[in-house]
Amino acid sequence: MSKWNLNVFYESDEAWEKDFELFKSRIDTFETFKGKLGDFDTFKAYHVFDEETTNLLYKLYPYASLSSDLNLKNTENMSRKQKLLLALNELSSKTSYIAPEILSLGEAKVFDFLEKDELLKPYKFPYEKLFRNQSHVLSEDKEKLLSNFGVIRSIPTNLYQSLAVIDRQDEKVTLSDGKEVLVTQAQFRALLEEAKTAQDRELIFKTLYKRYAENKSAFANTYNLVLQQLSAHCKNRNYESALDAALFGNNIPTSVYTNLMEVAYENTEPLKRYIEIRKKALGLKEYHTYDRFIPLAKSDKKYPYEEAKQLFLESIASFPEEFKKNQYRAVEDGFVDAYPQDGKRTGAYSSSFYGHHPFILLNHNDTLDSVFTLAHEAGHSAHSIFSDEAQPMAISDYTIFVAEIASTFNEHALLDHLVKKAKTKEEKIVLLTTAIDNIHSTFYRQTLFATYEYEANKLVQEGKPINDQALSQIMIDLYQHYYGLDITKEPGKQYVWAYIPHLFQTPFYVYQYATSFSASLKIYDNVKNNQKDAFDNYIKMLKLGGSMYPVDQAKVAGADLTNKDTFLAVVKRMNELLDQLEDVLK
Secondary structure: OOOEOHHHOOOOHHHHHHHHHHHHHHHHHHHHHOOOOOOHHHHHHHHHHHHHHHHHHHHHHHHHHHHHHHOOOOHHHHHHHHHHHHHHHHHHHHOOOHHHHHHHHOHHHHHHHHHHOOOOHHHHHHHHHHHHOHHHOOOHHHHHHHHOOHHHHHHHHHHHHHHHHHOOOOEEEEOOOOOEEEEOOOOHHHHHHHOOOHHHHHHHHHHHHHHHHHOHHHHHHHHHHHHHHHHHHHHHOOOOOHHHHHHHOOOOOHHHHHHHHHHHHHOOHHHHHHHHHHHHHHOOOOOOHHHHHOOOOOOOOOOOHHHHHHHHHHHOOOOOHHHHHHHHHHOOOEOEEOOOOOOOOOOOEEEOOOOOOOEEEOOOOOOHHHHHHHHHHHHHHHHHHHHHHHOOHHHOOOOHHHHHHHHHHHHHHHHHHHHHHOOOHHHHHHHHHHHHHHHHHHHHHHHHHHHHHHHHHHHHHOOOOOOHHHHHHHHHHHHHHHHOOOHHHOOOHHHHHHHOHHHHHOOOOOHHHHHHHHHHHHHHHHHHOOOOOHHHHHHHHHOOOOOOOHHHHHHHOOOOOOOHHHHHHHHHHHHHHHHHHHHHHO
C-alpha cells in the first residue's frame, strides 16, 4: 500500500518545532528593510533573505499541512498547521510595506536594479505583474490594515471543513439485499454504482446529502462569508467585480470566463441526449442525478492501486523519454498516499513546494474512475517537476489556470490506451461512457458550478439576501436548464452547492477545470495528429512555470482559449462519442 513518507521534510515533530521557532524569529527581520529598498544593496539583500525564508517555509508548511490532511481529526496536527497559519498572517502584516515601497521606487529604477544582478533577473516578470496591478495596491498603512484581517480569511474554510468533514458522522444503512454499508463521501460513487435497486440508490443518496439539508443554514452562512470576503476584496482594491478581481492578476480576459459559460449554456443538448440514451438503455421511467453512476455495462473488475499505476504508465509508453521520466517520478513510492482512512481529507490533490518532490493525496477505491484520478494527479506532479527544474524559485510556480492542462492531458492518453486494449462490447461501452462522463463532469458540470459562482456573487452586488433558499434556487434553475431535471424531487440535491468544497475553499477555481480540459483536448489532438512540434511545444509549456501569463502559455502549447471554437470543439467531441455509444448499444 502506497503511503507518504513525510520524513523527507522532518524526522520528528520536535525537528519541525525547532525550524518553526527559527521561522518566527526571521519575521521581525523583514522590518529592517523598511524604507531602505531604494538602495541597491539593500534591495538585493531583501530578496536573498526572502528566498531563504521561503525555502524554510517550503519545509514547514507541507509537513504541517500534509500530516493534518492525513487525519483531520488529529488535533495536534491541526494545531501545528493553525499556528503556522497565524505566523504567516504575522509575516503578511510585517511585509505589507514591500509592494507599496517597491512601487514608489518607480518602474525604471526597479528594472535597472534587476538588470544589475543575475540573482534578481528572474524577478522581471513578477515585477511586471506588480506594476500592472499598481492601481489595486494601496498605501502602506492601508495594506497593513488589510493584512490584519488575514487570519479571518481562513475562517470559511475552517468552518466548512468542520461541518463537512470533522464533525461529520458517517451512517450505516441496510440495503434491499440485507447488506449493511457505511455511506462515506469517499465511497459514495462506488456504492451507487454497485446498488442493485432504485430504492438502494435513493437511500444511499439521501444518507449522504442529509447532512447538507440538516445544516443548510450553517452552510449558507459559511458561504455568505466567502461571498462577503470576495465583495470586500473587490471594493477595497478597486476592482470592477469579484470575477475581475479573480482574473486580473493573471491577465485572464473576463471573456474567457463568459465565453465558457455561454458555450456550455447554449449547448446543453448533448447532456439531455445522453440522459435519454441512458434512460432507454437502463429501462428507467424516471431519471435522477444520482442515476448517472449506474454503469451501462456490468463489470466487476477492480483496479487496485498498483494495477492502476501500471495502466497509467503503460498509457504514456510511446511518449518522449523526457516526459515519461517525470511522470514515473510523480508516482514514486513515498510520495503517494493512496487509500482512504478515517479522518483523511476527501478528494485528491497534488501538493508541490519548490525544491521538494511533489506529494499526491488520493482516496483510491479500486474503481476505473480512481485510475483516471491517479493519472490526473500524476500530471500535476510531473508539471511541478518540469517547472521546478526549468525555472528559478521566483518564477517556478505555475497558475491553476494551466495546471489542469497537464492533468487532463494524462486522462486523454489513458482513455485512448484503455480503448485500444478493449476487446468486448462491454469494455467498449464502459470506456465510451467514461469518456462521455469525463466531458460531462469536467466541462459541463464544472461550468455549471462556475455559473453558480457567477450568479451567487451577483446576489451580493445587487444587495440581495444570501440564504439557503437563494443559493439553492440558482442550482435548481441551472440543473433544469442543463439537464431538464427538477432536483427538488431529490431530497437534499438542491444543496449540492454545499457539497462542493472548492466553492468554499478556492472561489473562482472550478471554471479552470473546463478551460484546461478544453485546452488539453486541443493539445492532445495536435499530438495525436502528429502536428509538427506538437509535443515539443507542450513540454515547453510544462517548463514555463510562472514566467508568463497563463493564456499565453496555453497558446505556446497550441490552444487559444480566447476563441469560442476551442470550447465548441469539446461539444463536438461529446456528440461524436454519443454517436459511437448509440452504435455499440444497438
